[in-house]
Amino acid sequence: xxxxxxxxxxxxxxxxxxxxxxxxxxxxxxxxxxxxxxxxxxxxxxxxxxxxxxxxxxxxxxxxxxxxxxxxxxxxxxxxxxxxxxxxxxxxxxxxxxxxxxxxxxxxxxxxxxxxxxxxxxxxxxxxxxxxxxxxxxxxxxxxxxxxxxxxxxxxxxxxxxxxxxxxxxxxxxxxxxxxxxxxxxxxxxxxxxxxxxxxxxxxxxxxxxxxxxxxxxxxxxxxxxxxxxxxxxxxxxxxxxxxxxxxxxxxxxxxxxxxxxxxxxxxxxxxxxxxxxxxxxxxxxxxxxxxxxxxxxxxxxxxxxxxxxxxxxxxxxxxxxxxxxxxxxxxxxxxxx
Numbered sequence: 347x348x349x350x351x352x353x354x355x356x357x358x359x360x361x362x363x364x365x366x367x368x369x370x371x372x373x374x375x376x377x378x379x380x381x382x383x384x385x386x387x388x389x390x391x392x393x394x395x396x397x398x399x400x401x402x403x404x405x406x407x408x409x410x411x412x413x414x415x416x417x418x419x420x421x422x423x424x425x426x427x428x429x430x431x432x433x434x435x436x437x438x439x440x441x442x443x444x445x446x447x448x449x450x451x452x453x454x455x456x457x458x459x460x461x462x463x464x465x466x467x468x469x470x471x472x473x474x475x476x477x478x479x480x481x482x483x484x485x486x487x488x489x490x491x492x493x494x495x496x497x498x499x500x501x502x503x504x505x506x507x508x509x510x511x512x513x514x515x516x517x518x519x520x521x522x523x524x525x526x527x528x529x530x531x532x533x534x535x536x537x538x539x540x541x542x543x544x545x546x547x548x549x550x551x552x553x554x555x556x557x558x559x560x561x562x563x564x565x566x567x568x569x570x571x572x573x574x575x576x577x578x579x580x581x582x583x584x585x586x587x588x589x590x591x592x593x594x595x596x597x598x599x600x601x602x603x604x605x606x607x608x609x610x611x612x613x614x615x616x617x618x619x620x621x622x623x624x625x626x627x628x629x630x631x632x633x634x635x636x637x638x639x640x641x642x643x644x645x646x647x648x649x650x651x652x653x654x655x656x657x658x659x660x661x662x663x664x665x666x667x668x669x670x671x672x673x674x675x676x677x678x679x680x681x682x683x684x
Contacts, residue, residue, distance in 0.1 A: 360642075406642065438498040438502035442505055
C-alpha cells in the first residue's frame with residue numbers, strides 16, 4: 347500500500363517538474379479538469395494545458411507502464427532460466443527488437459505500417475526472436491532453462507551481427523544516428539494513443555504473472571523437484587517467455603531500448619523482501635514504475651536545454667548498482683551468497 351501511494355505521489359509531483367516553469371496550481375487545475383471535469387473550463391485549452399496534458403502526463407504514465415513491464419519481465423526471466431543475471435533482453439529480445447528497428451530505419455522495411463513503423467518492426471522483431479528461442483531450445487528434446495539461455499545468447503549474437511552488417515554497408519549517416527538514438531531509449535514520443543495500448547498490456551501482464559506465483563516459485567526449485575510436486579514446467583516456461591516478449595515488445599515499440607531496469611529492480615526488491623513471487627511480482631511492478639518515472643524526470647532536467655536519453659541514465663544508475671550487488675555477493679536467489 348505504501349508503494350502504491352508512493353507511485354501516485356510520484357506521478358502527481360513529477361508532473362509539476364519540467365523545463366517549462368508552470369505554477370503548481372495551474373498544473374493541478376489542468377489535471378483535475380481533464381480527469382474529473384472540476385475547475386475552470388479555460389484550463390481545457392491553451393499552452394499550459396498542452397504542456398501538462400499532451401507532453402508531461404502521457405510520458406509519466408508511459409514511464410510507469412514500461413517500468414512495470416521491464417521489472418516484471420526481469421523477475422520472470424530470472425525464474426525461467428534460474429539465472430540471477432537474466433533480464434528481459436538476455437534471451438535475445440533486445441537484439442530482435444534492434445534488428446527490427448535497424449531494418450526499418452536503414453532499409454525501409456515495414457514502412458507500410460505507417461508513421462510508427464519503426465516501433466512496430468521492433469515489436470515484431472522482439473516477438474519473433476522469442477518464438478525462435480523457444481523453437482531452438484526444443485530441438486533435440488524438451489526445452490530446459492539452460493537450453494533457453496543458450497538459444498537466447500546464440501540468437502542475440504546473430505541478430506546483433508546482422509544489425510551491424512546492415513549499418514556498416516548501408517553508408518547512411520542519418521540512418522546510423524537514428525538507430526543509435528533509438529537504441530538509447532526515449533519517452534519523448536509518448537501519447538495517449540500509445541498509452542491506451544501499452545498501459546492495459548502492462549497491467550494485465552502484471553496481474554497474469556501475479557496469479558502464477560506458485561509456478562514461478564517452483565521454477566526456482568528446478569524441474570525434478572517440480573515434477574515430484576506434480577507440475578511440468580516445460581509448457582509454462584514457453585508461455586511465460588512469449589507473454590514476457592509481448593510486454594517487452596510493446597515497451598520497445600513505445601520507448602526504444604531501456605536497459606538494466608529488468609536486471610537491477612528485481613535484485614533490489616528480492617534482497618529487501620525475499621524470493622516469494624507472491625510478494626515479489628507486485629512489489630517489483632511498483633518499484634519499477636516509480637524508478638522509471640523519476641529517471642524520466644532526471645532526463646528532462648539534468649542537462650539544461652536538452653533531454654538525456656533515458657537508456658543512458660538507467661545504465662549509468664543500473665551498472666554501479668549491479669556492481670555493488672555483485673561485490674556484496676547477494677545476487678543469488680534467496681539472498682544467499684553465490
